Amino acid sequence: MLNFTLHKKDGYARRATVELNHGKIETPVFMPVGTYGSVKAMTPQNLHDINAQIILGNTYHLWLRPGLEVIEQFGGLHDFIGWNKPILTDSGGFQVFSLSDMRKLTEEGCTFKSPINGDKLFLSPEISMQIQTVLNSDIVMQLDECTEGNASHAEAQKSLQMSLRWAERSKRAFEDLRNPNALFGIIQGAMYEDLREESLRGLEDIGFKGIAIGGLSVGEPKPEMYRMLRALAPMLPENKPHYLMGVGTPEDLVYGVAHGVDMFDCVMPTRNARNGWLFTRFGDIKIKNAKHRHDKRPLDESCTCYACTHFSRAYLYHLHKVGEILGAQLNTIHNLHFYQVIMQEMRDAIDAGRFADWQAQFHENRARGTD
Numbered sequence: 001m002l003n004f005t006l007h008k009k010d011g012y013a014r015r016a017t018v019e020l021n022h023g024k025i026e027t028p029v030f031m032p033v034g035t036y037g038s039v040k041a042m043t044p045q046n047l048h049d050i051n052a053q054i055i056l057g058n059t060y061h062l063w064l065r066p067g068l069e070v071i072e073q074f075g076g077l078h079d080f081i082g083w084n085k086p087i088l089t090d091s092g093g094f095q096v097f098s099l100s101d102m103r104k105l106t107e108e109g110c111t112f113k114s115p116i117n118g119d120k121l122f123l124s125p126e127i128s129m130q131i132q133t134v135l136n137s138d139i140v141m142q143l144d145e146c147t148e149g150n151a152s153h154a155e156a157q158k159s160l161q162m163s164l165r166w167a168e169r170s171k172r173a174f175e176d177l178r179n180p181n182a183l184f185g186i187i188q189g190a191m192y193e194d195l196r197e198e199s200l201r202g203l204e205d206i207g208f209k210g211i212a213i214g215g216l217s218v219g220e221p222k223p224e225m226y227r228m229l230r231a232l233a234p235m236l237p238e239n240k241p242h243y244l245m246g247v248g249t250p251e252d253l254v255y256g257v258a259h260g261v262d263m264f265d266c267v268m269p270t271r272n273a274r275n276g277w278l279f280t281r282f283g284d285i286k287i288k289n290a291k292h293r294h295d296k297r298p299l300d301e302s303c304t305c306y307a308c309t310h311f312s313r314a315y316l317y318h319l320h321k322v323g324e325i326l327g328a329q330l331n332t333i334h335n336l337h338f339y340q341v342i343m344q345e346m347r348d349a350i351d352a353g354r355f356a357d358w359q360a361q362f363h364e365n366r367a368r369g370t371d
Ligand SMILES: CCOC(=O)Nc1nc2cc3nc(NC)[nH]c3cc2c(=O)[nH]1
Pocket: 059, 089, 090, 091, 092, 093, 094, 128, 141, 142, 143, 144, 145, 146, 147, 186, 213, 214, 215, 216, 217, 218, 245, 246, 247
């Protein structure tokens, strides 16, 4: 089930509510990534504390480990991982698909070697739908082929047309399985505006509860990603959620919202946290920099997260240097909290019809650069 209520538009920016089987989410929304059923270094309680509304799991990874027979015992992913709010599952195979030597792609599906034990594995739209039905995720993604960003026009068109056939097969399998959740289609078309339109029109003819923008943040230059977002903004259907896969930096989130994106996921806030790269309103901080060794200030004076209200940069510098797990935990809490705060501020700004002002102020603050 998915009910979409559009509350307000401010340019292409949108403020909406998406009602799913495990609850309602307010958009624009950022989804922390929990590839193996865990958002790294975060407990479900930590996620509730930073107001996470929905998290992402990866079909491919969970299929391999722990495997469906385990998750089936718990009636799906929610009870297994102790998260009672919505979950979206994408393939996660995107990384695998890009490891081209690992895989063979045919009309039927994708064959690849298990990176765990070398077994031959086969993933088709039908199998992906079976896996996501066992996971019982609130939002299911069609199986597609993530076209490489540097594909030629001919290659990109061939690829998007196969993804449309896989979209059809995904939907049919999803319905045959009586899956009670919501299925999203994924737009491909590489960096070609005409192909992006062809892909979107094809998906709309098939009919999905939501539309994802795929094939971006796959190594293409940032201006190319932004050009595709500008091209897509006027085409995206108003009556359903728009999900930009795998994006992005704080600046990317703002640019995406300004161009009609409602949902985002990215490993950046969690991965960068573990590497000591911290996002703040006034720019980024590399906590491993010796300049922080004696600094008694919090990361960000204006931040209300647990890390900033209890600890200093000096302590976070120390924890990073000695490799303490607590360092990864506190840095992750801070980065995810920061991402949630800017999403909340954008929701409020759109409600108040002042998104452009908020966007200008955001960029001015962030322009102070990396500390
Ligand atoms: C069964 C669901 O299939 C997918 O998840 N397909 C898919 N996933 C993507 C994930 C991405 N992550 C990034 N950047 C980090 N870009 C992505 C693109 C896709 C995609 O085109 N297609």
